[in-house]
Amino acid sequence: xxxxxxxxxxxxxxxxxxxxxxxxxxxxxxxxxxxxxxxxxxxxxxxxxxxxxxxxxxxxxxxxxxxxxxxxxxxxxxxxxxxxxxxxxxxxxxxxxxxxxxxxxxxxxxxxxxxxxxxxxxxxxxxxxxxxxxxxxxxxxxxxxxxxxxxxxxxxxxxxxxxxxxxxxxxxxxxxxxxxxxxxxxxxx
Amino acid sequence: xxxxxxxxxxxxxxxxxxxxxxxxxxxxxxxxxxxxxxxxxxxxxxxxxxxxxxxxxxxxxxxxxxxxxxxxxxxxxxxxxxxxxxx
Amino acid sequence: xxxxxxxxxxxxxxxxxxxxxxxxxxxxxxxxxxxxxxxxxxxxxxxxxxxxxxxxxxxxxxxxxxxxxxxxxxxxxxxxxx
Numbered sequence: 127x128x129x130x131x132x133x134x135x136x137x138x139x140x141x142x143x144x145x146x147x148x149x150x151x152x153x154x155x156x157x158x159x160x161x162x163x164x165x166x167x168x169x170x171x172x173x174x175x176x177x178x179x180x181x182x183x184x185x186x187x188x189x190x191x192x193x194x195x196x197x198x199x200x201x202x203x204x205x206x207x208x209x210x211x212x213x214x215x216x217x218x219x220x221x222x223x224x225x226x227x228x229x230x231x232x233x234x235x236x237x238x239x240x241x242x243x244x245x246x247x248x249x250x251x252x253x254x255x256x257x258x259x260x261x262x263x264x265x266x267x268x269x270x271x272x273x274x275x276x277x278x279x280x281x282x283x284x285x286x287x288x289x290x291x292x293x294x295x296x297x298x299x300x301x302x303x304x305x306x307x308x309x310x311x312x313x314x315x
Numbered sequence: 316x317x318x319x320x321x322x323x324x325x326x327x328x329x330x331x332x333x334x335x336x337x338x339x340x341x342x343x344x345x346x347x348x349x350x351x352x353x354x355x356x357x358x359x360x361x362x363x364x365x366x367x368x369x370x371x372x373x374x375x376x377x378x379x380x381x382x383x384x385x386x387x388x389x390x391x392x393x394x395x396x397x398x399x400x401x402x
Numbered sequence: 403x404x405x406x407x408x409x410x411x412x413x414x415x416x417x418x419x420x421x422x423x424x425x426x427x428x429x430x431x432x433x434x435x436x437x438x439x440x441x442x443x444x445x446x447x448x449x450x451x452x453x454x455x456x457x458x459x460x461x462x463x464x465x466x467x468x469x470x471x472x473x474x475x476x477x478x479x480x481x482x483x484x
Contacts, residue, residue, distance in 0.1 A: 133399055181346045182346040182347060198400060286458075292437045292461075292467055296445065340463035344445065
């Protein structure tokens with residue numbers, strides 16, 4: 127089971143009223159390499175992977191939900207006080223027509239989330255390599271978002287999230303090393 | 316009227332976020348380094364420290380998680396704003 | 403992973419070919435990240451740590467993995483590496 131904590135993992139501040147940024151951020155909300163895809167991918171893979179890496183998939187998958195909540199917070203803060211006119215100017219009129227200012231699992235281009243973004247091969251190495259690739263793709267997405275945004279406070283939170291991708295990729299690479307290891311042989315650091 | 320939270324709310328919350336972040340990092344590290352006794356010791360220290368911080372915070376601002384004591388006998392504080400995305 | 407170098411840069415660049423039929427002025431260098439996780443290998447025990455407040459700000463407990471990102475195409479952004 128899961129337990130909810132009534133706090134964000136990292137403080138989210140937004141300094142400028144710029145709903146266009148909300149549109150870009152949706153890439154990490156409901157996009158192919160976004161936080162929802164990451165959480166669902168890891169938590170689903172853990173049922174069919176050697177015991178040694180189940181804990182890691184569980185804990186990274188759970189942290190991804192905390193990141194999803196941070197992205198949701200950014201989008202919420204950027205759109206909650208926006209008028210329909212401001213949303214239209216931000217390129218969000220199609221979103222508004224269907225959702226008002228409700229959040230929706232879609233990417234920056236408005237394509238709805240699909241389970242097809244997620245793979246589950248059942249082969250531990252194939253699955254962990256996908257996870258490493260997913261972390262690098264998410265890291266790259268955060269870079270492009272930082273490039274597009276000129277909000278210093280928002281970029282501070284985005285940099286935190288980008289750094290987490292670096293650490294997660296590191297751990298998945300270590301997981302591959304653990305599964306590669308020959309039995310009865312000492313680990314070489 | 317716009318609702319606001321006192322400065323202590325933000326300060327205490329960030330102390331908790333700081334302690335819990337150390338925990339998150341140690342958890343992921345220990346998942347791939349399960350025999351590092353020093354890291355386990357540091358994890359246990361921070362786990363205890365985080366619990367203390369949360370107890371203080373919850374006595375003023377209500378439960379952070381279900382399972383914490385609801386310290387006001389006649390009002391269910393869990394359901395009270397602000398939620399994390401609102402602060 | 404025996405080939406891990408002791409020092410490494412976290413950003414590399416290359417210059418794409420620019421032909422006479424390209425409509426836009428050349429962007430010059432294209433940059434890409436090569437973060438520490440590509441080089442460190444299996445994390446050794448007892449690495450130096452950030453103090454807790456700094457760890458939260460940086461997004462990692464270990465300076466070894468810290469990689470600050472800034473838009474490389476922004477005016478005035480450092481173009482040191484690669």
